[in-house]
Amino acid sequence: xxxxxxxxRCVGWGGWVIQEPPDPGxxxxxxxxxxxxxxxxxxxxxxxxxxxxxxxRNLELMxxxxxxxxxxxxxxxxxxxxxxWNCSSIERAPAFAPDLRRGTRESAFVHALAAAxxxxxxxxxxxxxxxxxxxxxxxxxxxxxxxxxxxxCADNVRYGLQLGAAFAxxxxxxxxxxxxxxxxxxxxxxxxxxxxxxxxxxxxxxxxGVSGSCSVKTCWKGLRSLADIASDLKAKYLAAIKVTHRxxxxxxxxxxxxxxxxxxxxxxxxxxxxxxxxxxxxxxLGSLGTHDRQCNKTSAGSDGCDVLCCGRGYNTYTxxxxxxxxxxxRWCCYVACRTCRRTVQRHVCK
Numbered sequence: 001x002x003x004x005x006x007x008x009r010c011v012g013w014g015g016w017v018i019q020e021p022p023d024p025g026x027x028x029x030x031x032x033x034x035x036x037x038x039x040x041x042x043x044x045x046x047x048x049x050x051x052x053x054x055x056x057r058n059l060e061l062m063x064x065x066x067x068x069x070x071x072x073x074x075x076x077x078x079x080x081x082x083x084x085w086n087c088s089s090i091e092r093a094p095a096f097a098p099d100l101r102r103g104t105r106e107s108a109f110v111h112a113l114a115a116a117x118x119x120x121x122x123x124x125x126x127x128x129x130x131x132x133x134x135x136x137x138x139x140x141x142x143x144x145x146x147x148x149x150x151x152x153c154a155d156n157v158r159y160g161l162q163l164g165a166a167f168a169x170x171x172x173x174x175x176x177x178x179x180x181x182x183x184x185x186x187x188x189x190x191x192x193x194x195x196x197x198x199x200x201x202x203x204x205x206x207x208x209g210v211s212g213s214c215s216v217k218t219c220w221k222g223l224r225s226l227a228d229i230a231s232d233l234k235a236k237y238l239a240a241i242k243v244t245h246r247x248x249x250x251x252x253x254x255x256x257x258x259x260x261x262x263x264x265x266x267x268x269x270x271x272x273x274x275x276x277x278x279x280x281x282x283x284x285l286g287s288l289g290t291h292d293r294q295c296n297k298t299s300a301g302s303d304g305c306d307v308l309c310c311g312r313g314y315n316t317y318t319x320x321x322x323x324x325x326x327x328x329x330r331w332c333c334y335v336a337c338r339t340c341r342r343t344v345q346r347h348v349c350k
Contacts (some may be wrong), residue, residue, distance in 0.1 A: 054166065060131050061122060065167055068121040072114045075230040082296075082303030084278040084310070088288050097286030103182050103272030109237040111186050112193030112269060116229050119157070119164030119197050123223060126156035134159045137221065144219055148205060152220035157201055161194055181245035181272060184254055189269055196232050200224040233269070240269040279310035290349050297347045309349035316347050 041055035041062075055062060076087040085106055089097040100107040126134035136153035144150050168190050204222040209215035241264055242257040254264050264270055276285040295305035295314055305314045325340035 058163070058167075060133065061125075061163060061167075064121040064125045064130070065118055068114070068117040071121065071226050072110070072117040075117070075226045076110060076113055078227055079230040079234045082301070082308075084290055084302070084308060085275070086293075089286055098284060099275060099286030101286075103185055104275040105237055105240040105269065105271040106275055108185070108189045108240055108269040108271045109233055112189045112196070112233050112236070113226075113230055115164065115168040115190035115193035116197040116233070117226055118168050119160040119194055120223055120226055120229070121160075122163050123155040123157045123160030126159050127153045140221060145203075145217075147215070148217035148219045150220065151218040152204075152206065154220040155201070155223045157198060157221075157223065161198065164194065165190070180252065184245050184252070185243065185270055185272055188254060188264075192236065192267060192269055193229075193233065195267060196229055196236070197223065200229050200232070236267070236269045240271050242274070243270045243272065245272075277310070279312075293349045295347050295349055297345075305347055305349070312350045314347045314349050316345060318343055318345055320344075 041052050041059075073087070073090055076090060080087045085099075087110075089100045089106060090110060096107075100110060122131070125131050127136050129135070134156050137156040137158065139150035139154070169187060200223055201221050202224060203219050205217040205219040207214035207217055241261060243254040243264060244257050245252055245254055247253075248255055254270055256262070256264060276282055276287040278287045279290055281287060281289040281291070290308050290310060291312075293308055295308040296303045297305050297314075297316075299305075302308065321342055321344055322339055323342060324337040327335050327337040330336050
Protein backbone atom coordinates (compact mmCIF):
# COMPACT_ATOMS: atom_id res chain seq x y z
CA UNK A 1 0.00 0.00 0.00
CA UNK A 2 1.28 3.47 -0.85
CA UNK A 3 2.00 5.58 2.27
CA UNK A 4 -0.23 8.59 2.67
CA UNK A 5 2.62 11.06 2.26
CA UNK A 6 3.46 9.60 -1.14
CA UNK A 7 0.00 10.15 -2.59
CA UNK A 8 0.77 12.52 -5.40
CA ARG A 9 -0.17 14.45 -8.48
CA CYS A 10 1.91 14.61 -11.66
CA VAL A 11 3.74 17.61 -12.96
CA GLY A 12 5.73 17.01 -16.11
CA TRP A 13 7.63 18.75 -18.85
CA GLY A 14 10.51 18.18 -21.21
CA GLY A 15 10.10 14.43 -20.89
CA TRP A 16 10.37 14.48 -17.10
CA VAL A 17 7.34 13.47 -15.07
CA ILE A 18 7.45 14.39 -11.42
CA GLN A 19 4.77 12.95 -9.17
CA GLU A 20 4.48 15.80 -6.74
CA PRO A 21 3.42 14.94 -3.16
CA PRO A 22 0.58 17.02 -1.71
CA ASP A 23 2.78 18.13 1.18
CA PRO A 24 3.68 21.79 0.53
CA GLY A 25 7.31 21.01 1.26
CA UNK A 26 7.89 19.88 -2.32
CA UNK A 27 6.18 22.89 -3.87
CA UNK A 28 7.43 25.51 -1.45
CA UNK A 29 9.84 25.68 1.45
CA UNK A 30 11.26 23.75 3.19
CA UNK A 31 12.04 21.38 0.30
CA UNK A 32 13.25 18.23 2.08
CA UNK A 33 10.06 16.24 2.46
CA UNK A 34 9.74 13.92 -0.50
CA UNK A 35 13.25 13.38 -1.87
CA UNK A 36 15.25 12.33 1.19
CA UNK A 37 15.74 8.69 0.12
CA UNK A 38 16.82 7.08 -3.19
CA UNK A 39 13.63 5.00 -3.20
CA UNK A 40 11.67 8.19 -3.84
CA UNK A 41 13.01 8.18 -7.41
CA UNK A 42 10.52 5.46 -8.25
CA UNK A 43 7.98 8.32 -8.26
CA UNK A 44 9.69 9.54 -11.39
CA UNK A 45 7.54 8.10 -14.16
CA UNK A 46 9.76 8.86 -17.14
CA UNK A 47 10.23 6.57 -20.11
CA UNK A 48 14.03 6.61 -20.38
CA UNK A 49 15.88 4.23 -17.98
CA UNK A 50 18.70 6.77 -17.49
CA UNK A 51 16.32 9.08 -15.61
CA UNK A 52 16.09 7.08 -12.38
CA UNK A 53 19.88 6.82 -11.83
CA UNK A 54 20.15 10.54 -12.62
CA UNK A 55 17.56 11.22 -9.96
CA UNK A 56 19.31 9.01 -7.42
CA ARG A 57 22.63 10.72 -8.04
CA ASN A 58 21.06 14.16 -7.56
CA LEU A 59 18.46 13.74 -4.82
CA GLU A 60 19.16 17.19 -3.42
CA LEU A 61 18.15 18.76 -6.74
CA MET A 62 14.74 17.10 -6.99
CA UNK A 63 12.80 19.71 -4.98
CA UNK A 64 14.14 22.37 -7.38
CA UNK A 65 13.17 20.23 -10.37
CA UNK A 66 9.65 19.72 -9.00
CA UNK A 67 9.23 23.43 -8.30
CA UNK A 68 10.45 24.23 -11.81
CA UNK A 69 7.68 22.06 -13.25
CA UNK A 70 5.04 24.07 -11.38
CA UNK A 71 6.77 27.35 -12.27
CA UNK A 72 6.75 26.40 -15.97
CA UNK A 73 2.99 25.96 -15.90
CA UNK A 74 2.41 29.24 -14.04
CA UNK A 75 4.74 31.30 -16.27
CA UNK A 76 3.26 29.80 -19.44
CA UNK A 77 -0.30 30.57 -18.38
CA UNK A 78 0.71 34.09 -17.39
CA UNK A 79 2.37 34.78 -20.74
CA UNK A 80 -0.60 33.55 -22.79
CA UNK A 81 -3.52 34.46 -20.52
CA UNK A 82 -5.04 36.75 -23.14
CA UNK A 83 -4.40 34.60 -26.22
CA UNK A 84 -6.53 31.99 -27.97
CA TRP A 85 -4.03 29.38 -26.79
CA ASN A 86 -3.87 30.09 -23.08
CA CYS A 87 -1.41 27.30 -22.24
CA SER A 88 -4.28 24.93 -21.46
CA SER A 89 -2.31 22.15 -23.20
CA ILE A 90 -0.16 21.59 -20.10
CA GLU A 91 -3.05 21.70 -17.64
CA ARG A 92 -3.02 17.91 -17.27
CA ALA A 93 0.72 17.34 -17.60
CA PRO A 94 2.30 14.86 -18.07
CA ALA A 95 -0.71 13.90 -20.25
CA PHE A 96 0.05 16.64 -22.75
CA ALA A 97 -2.66 17.58 -25.23
CA PRO A 98 -2.09 16.48 -28.87
CA ASP A 99 -0.88 19.93 -29.95
CA LEU A 100 2.17 19.56 -27.70
CA ARG A 101 2.91 16.07 -29.00
CA ARG A 102 2.94 17.11 -32.67
CA GLY A 103 5.86 19.53 -32.61
CA THR A 104 3.85 22.74 -32.88
CA ARG A 105 5.14 26.21 -32.05
CA GLU A 106 3.29 25.86 -28.71
CA SER A 107 5.38 22.80 -27.89
CA ALA A 108 8.49 24.77 -28.90
CA PHE A 109 7.61 27.45 -26.35
CA VAL A 110 6.81 24.95 -23.58
CA HIS A 111 10.02 22.97 -24.01
CA ALA A 112 12.15 26.13 -24.14
CA LEU A 113 10.47 27.56 -21.05
CA ALA A 114 10.77 24.27 -19.17
CA ALA A 115 14.49 24.04 -19.90
CA ALA A 116 14.97 27.61 -18.69
CA UNK A 117 12.85 26.96 -15.60
CA UNK A 118 14.82 23.99 -14.31
CA UNK A 119 18.16 25.78 -14.82
CA UNK A 120 16.67 28.91 -13.19
CA UNK A 121 15.48 26.92 -10.17
CA UNK A 122 18.83 25.20 -9.64
CA UNK A 123 20.80 28.45 -10.03
CA UNK A 124 18.60 30.17 -7.45
CA UNK A 125 18.74 27.16 -5.09
CA UNK A 126 22.56 27.31 -5.16
CA UNK A 127 22.52 30.99 -4.17
CA UNK A 128 19.99 30.42 -1.39
CA UNK A 129 22.19 27.76 0.27
CA UNK A 130 19.62 25.02 -0.32
CA UNK A 131 22.02 22.74 -2.22
CA UNK A 132 25.13 21.27 -0.56
CA UNK A 133 27.15 20.81 -3.77
CA UNK A 134 27.06 24.41 -4.97
CA UNK A 135 26.94 27.94 -3.61
CA UNK A 136 26.99 31.51 -4.90
CA UNK A 137 28.61 32.19 -8.24
CA UNK A 138 32.05 33.76 -8.32
CA UNK A 139 32.32 37.52 -8.68
CA UNK A 140 32.58 38.70 -12.30
CA UNK A 141 36.02 39.35 -13.77
CA UNK A 142 34.86 42.73 -15.06
CA UNK A 143 35.42 45.86 -13.01
CA UNK A 144 32.35 47.07 -11.10
CA UNK A 145 30.83 50.44 -11.90
CA UNK A 146 32.34 53.49 -10.13
CA UNK A 147 31.12 53.72 -6.55
CA UNK A 148 30.20 50.04 -6.37
CA UNK A 149 31.85 46.75 -5.44
CA UNK A 150 31.13 43.11 -6.16
CA UNK A 151 29.59 41.23 -3.27
CA UNK A 152 26.34 39.64 -2.22
CA CYS A 153 25.41 36.19 -3.50
CA ALA A 154 25.13 35.79 -7.26
CA ASP A 155 22.84 33.20 -8.85
CA ASN A 156 24.96 30.23 -9.91
CA VAL A 157 23.89 30.20 -13.56
CA ARG A 158 26.80 28.03 -14.71
CA TYR A 159 25.81 25.20 -12.37
CA GLY A 160 22.15 25.67 -13.16
CA LEU A 161 22.75 25.43 -16.91
CA GLN A 162 24.95 22.36 -16.56
CA LEU A 163 22.61 20.36 -14.33
CA GLY A 164 19.50 21.76 -15.97
CA ALA A 165 20.61 20.45 -19.36
CA ALA A 166 21.21 16.99 -17.89
CA PHE A 167 17.68 16.87 -16.48
CA ALA A 168 15.73 18.53 -19.29
CA UNK A 169 17.47 16.69 -22.14
CA UNK A 170 17.92 13.26 -20.52
CA UNK A 171 14.94 11.74 -22.32
CA UNK A 172 16.29 12.67 -25.74
CA UNK A 173 19.65 10.94 -25.75
CA UNK A 174 18.49 7.43 -26.59
CA UNK A 175 15.26 7.77 -28.56
CA UNK A 176 14.11 5.77 -31.57
CA UNK A 177 15.49 6.66 -34.97
CA UNK A 178 12.00 7.42 -36.28
CA UNK A 179 11.71 10.31 -33.86
CA UNK A 180 14.97 12.02 -34.81
CA UNK A 181 13.23 15.11 -36.16
CA UNK A 182 11.15 15.73 -33.04
CA UNK A 183 14.16 15.05 -30.80
CA UNK A 184 16.35 17.45 -32.78
CA UNK A 185 13.66 20.13 -32.50
CA UNK A 186 13.25 19.63 -28.76
CA UNK A 187 16.99 19.72 -28.14
CA UNK A 188 17.25 22.91 -30.20
CA UNK A 189 14.36 24.62 -28.40
CA UNK A 190 15.65 23.58 -24.97
CA UNK A 191 19.01 25.15 -25.85
CA UNK A 192 17.21 28.35 -26.90
CA UNK A 193 15.45 28.44 -23.52
CA UNK A 194 18.73 28.11 -21.65
CA UNK A 195 20.33 30.80 -23.81
CA UNK A 196 17.50 33.22 -23.02
CA UNK A 197 17.99 32.39 -19.34
CA UNK A 198 21.73 33.06 -19.59
CA UNK A 199 21.08 36.36 -21.36
CA UNK A 200 18.71 37.40 -18.57
CA UNK A 201 21.55 37.69 -16.06
CA UNK A 202 21.73 41.30 -14.93
CA UNK A 203 23.54 43.39 -12.35
CA UNK A 204 21.61 43.97 -9.12
CA UNK A 205 22.80 46.32 -6.39
CA UNK A 206 22.12 47.27 -2.78
CA UNK A 207 22.91 50.71 -1.38
CA UNK A 208 24.99 51.42 1.71
CA GLY A 209 25.61 54.73 3.39
CA VAL A 210 24.39 57.14 6.03
CA SER A 211 20.65 57.84 5.82
CA GLY A 212 20.32 55.95 2.58
CA SER A 213 22.90 58.11 0.81
CA CYS A 214 24.02 55.18 -1.36
CA SER A 215 27.65 56.28 -1.10
CA VAL A 216 28.66 52.67 -1.79
CA LYS A 217 26.77 49.97 -3.68
CA THR A 218 27.26 46.23 -3.31
CA CYS A 219 26.42 44.52 -6.61
CA TRP A 220 26.03 40.97 -7.88
CA LYS A 221 24.75 39.14 -10.93
CA GLY A 222 21.18 37.87 -10.60
CA LEU A 223 18.62 36.31 -12.91
CA ARG A 224 15.43 38.02 -13.97
CA SER A 225 12.14 36.40 -13.00
CA LEU A 226 10.83 33.39 -14.90
CA ALA A 227 7.86 35.53 -15.98
CA ASP A 228 10.29 37.92 -17.72
CA ILE A 229 12.03 34.99 -19.40
CA ALA A 230 8.64 33.65 -20.54
CA SER A 231 7.90 37.07 -22.05
CA ASP A 232 11.18 36.96 -24.03
CA LEU A 233 10.40 33.45 -25.23
CA LYS A 234 6.91 34.51 -26.27
CA ALA A 235 8.49 36.97 -28.72
CA LYS A 236 10.52 34.09 -30.15
CA TYR A 237 7.37 31.94 -30.27
CA LEU A 238 5.69 34.56 -32.47
CA ALA A 239 8.69 34.52 -34.82
CA ALA A 240 9.27 30.73 -34.73
CA ILE A 241 10.37 29.00 -37.94
CA LYS A 242 8.74 25.88 -39.37
CA VAL A 243 11.48 23.39 -40.19
CA THR A 244 12.20 19.97 -41.61
CA HIS A 245 14.99 17.58 -40.61
CA ARG A 246 16.98 16.53 -43.66
CA UNK A 247 20.46 15.71 -44.84
CA UNK A 248 22.51 18.83 -45.44
CA UNK A 249 26.12 18.00 -46.14
CA UNK A 250 27.45 15.15 -44.00
CA UNK A 251 24.63 15.17 -41.43
CA UNK A 252 20.97 15.90 -40.88
CA UNK A 253 20.09 19.44 -39.88
CA UNK A 254 17.03 21.55 -39.14
CA UNK A 255 16.31 23.67 -42.19
CA UNK A 256 13.36 25.95 -42.98
CA UNK A 257 10.38 24.20 -44.59
CA UNK A 258 9.92 27.25 -46.78
CA UNK A 259 13.05 27.69 -48.87
CA UNK A 260 12.41 31.45 -48.99
CA UNK A 261 12.79 31.71 -45.20
CA UNK A 262 16.13 32.69 -43.72
CA UNK A 263 18.37 29.99 -42.25
CA UNK A 264 17.66 28.82 -38.71
CA UNK A 265 19.76 30.58 -36.07
CA UNK A 266 20.72 29.20 -32.66
CA UNK A 267 18.42 31.79 -31.09
CA UNK A 268 15.30 30.84 -33.09
CA UNK A 269 12.50 28.64 -31.81
CA UNK A 270 11.55 26.01 -34.39
CA UNK A 271 8.56 23.75 -34.97
CA UNK A 272 7.50 20.88 -37.24
CA UNK A 273 3.70 21.05 -37.51
CA UNK A 274 1.12 23.80 -37.87
CA UNK A 275 -0.98 24.64 -34.82
CA UNK A 276 -4.77 24.46 -34.66
CA UNK A 277 -6.47 27.87 -34.62
CA UNK A 278 -7.77 27.13 -31.09
CA UNK A 279 -11.11 28.71 -31.99
CA UNK A 280 -13.29 25.62 -31.63
CA UNK A 281 -13.16 22.46 -29.55
CA UNK A 282 -11.17 19.71 -31.27
CA UNK A 283 -9.82 16.98 -28.94
CA UNK A 284 -7.87 15.36 -31.77
CA LEU A 285 -5.87 18.55 -32.26
CA GLY A 286 -5.72 19.54 -28.59
CA SER A 287 -7.92 22.62 -28.97
CA LEU A 288 -10.32 23.61 -26.19
CA GLY A 289 -11.80 26.50 -28.19
CA THR A 290 -12.53 30.01 -26.91
CA HIS A 291 -16.24 29.60 -26.14
CA ASP A 292 -17.11 31.33 -22.83
CA ARG A 293 -13.70 33.04 -22.65
CA GLN A 294 -13.84 36.61 -21.35
CA CYS A 295 -12.64 39.19 -23.90
CA ASN A 296 -11.83 42.90 -23.96
CA LYS A 297 -14.28 44.84 -26.16
CA THR A 298 -11.97 47.85 -26.56
CA SER A 299 -8.75 45.96 -27.30
CA ALA A 300 -7.32 45.43 -30.77
CA GLY A 301 -4.87 42.82 -29.43
CA SER A 302 -5.10 39.08 -28.88
CA ASP A 303 -7.51 39.60 -25.95
CA GLY A 304 -9.90 41.70 -28.07
CA CYS A 305 -13.34 40.24 -28.66
CA ASP A 306 -12.92 40.19 -32.46
CA VAL A 307 -9.71 38.15 -32.25
CA LEU A 308 -10.39 35.97 -29.22
CA CYS A 309 -13.94 35.08 -30.27
CA CYS A 310 -12.80 34.20 -33.81
CA GLY A 311 -15.56 36.31 -35.38
CA ARG A 312 -18.39 34.46 -33.58
CA GLY A 313 -19.38 37.51 -31.59
CA TYR A 314 -19.79 37.87 -27.84
CA ASN A 315 -22.39 38.29 -25.12
CA THR A 316 -22.37 41.20 -22.69
CA TYR A 317 -23.61 41.13 -19.13
CA THR A 318 -23.24 43.21 -15.98
CA UNK A 319 -21.98 42.05 -12.65
CA UNK A 320 -21.69 43.58 -9.19
CA UNK A 321 -18.29 43.19 -7.59
CA UNK A 322 -17.10 43.97 -4.07
CA UNK A 323 -13.78 45.71 -3.68
CA UNK A 324 -11.75 47.55 -1.08
CA UNK A 325 -12.08 51.34 -1.22
CA UNK A 326 -11.49 54.55 0.77
CA UNK A 327 -8.39 53.03 2.33
CA UNK A 328 -6.58 54.98 5.07
CA UNK A 329 -3.39 54.33 6.94
CA ARG A 330 -3.91 54.01 10.69
CA TRP A 331 -1.17 54.67 13.19
CA CYS A 332 0.24 52.18 13.98
CA CYS A 333 0.44 50.10 11.75
CA TYR A 334 -2.29 48.95 9.41
CA VAL A 335 -4.48 50.08 6.53
CA ALA A 336 -8.23 50.34 7.12
CA CYS A 337 -10.55 50.08 4.14
CA ARG A 338 -14.24 50.11 3.42
CA THR A 339 -15.98 47.67 1.10
CA CYS A 340 -17.66 49.17 -1.93
CA ARG A 341 -19.95 47.73 -4.59
CA ARG A 342 -19.25 48.44 -8.23
CA THR A 343 -21.08 47.40 -11.38
CA VAL A 344 -18.85 46.15 -14.17
CA GLN A 345 -19.52 44.99 -17.73
CA ARG A 346 -18.25 41.60 -18.89
CA HIS A 347 -17.90 40.40 -22.46
CA VAL A 348 -17.81 36.67 -23.12
CA CYS A 349 -17.19 34.86 -26.41
CA LYS A 350 -20.15 33.07 -27.98
